[in-house]
Amino acid sequence: MLLLILRLLHIVSGAFWVGTVVTGVFFIEPTAQALDREGERFFAHLVIRRRLALVLAVAAVTAIGAGAVMYWIDSDGLRLSWITTHTGLTFTAGGLAALTALAIAAIFLKPEVDRLAALEKHQLDVARVQELARVDEAYERRLRHWSLIQVGLLIFAISAMATARYIP
Numbered sequence: 001m002l003l004l005i006l007r008l009l010h011i012v013s014g015a016f017w018v019g020t021v022v023t024g025v026f027f028i029e030p031t032a033q034a035l036d037r038e039g040e041r042f043f044a045h046l047v048i049r050r051r052l053a054l055v056l057a058v059a060a061v062t063a064i065g066a067g068a069v070m071y072w073i074d075s076d077g078l079r080l081s082w083i084t085t086h087t088g089l090t091f092t093a094g095g096l097a098a099l100t101a102l103a104i105a106a107i108f109l110k111p112e113v114d115r116l117a118a119l120e121k122h123q124l125d126v127a128r129v130q131e132l133a134r135v136d137e138a139y140e141r142r143l144r145h146w147s148l149i150q151v152g153l154l155i156f157a158i159s160a161m162a163t164a165r166y167i168p
Contacts, residue, residue: 018157024147064095
């Protein structure tokens, strides 16, 4: 019964996390950018007021936590003889990719969430917030760069998880 609950938590929260990040990076962010100031207000509302950033963090930690417990169980307490099998190595690579994607969000993308929180909390004019944060094209390119790396890592992670038991 424990494995069933862990798998459900892992798969459902992971699917939500990956799907939301992919949708955000490829559809919501470009649309918000195209709408300029109104798009920024929309994005701030989505991420802060609707608590998307918090919900994504909870989903990511749930997926990784449940996955780590299942990894412990499958590897019989991190037994090296299991970890070095094709299945073990694939699960390891997928787990490390997911952890790296979460670290990217925490280190490189969180400052943008903080900026949006300031916009939402203080109802500051977008132009003023951008001036205060010194948002420029290079900053936007860096955000996009890290977002795309995060998407790639998450797609690799779910691919590894989906196929690990079938690797010969």
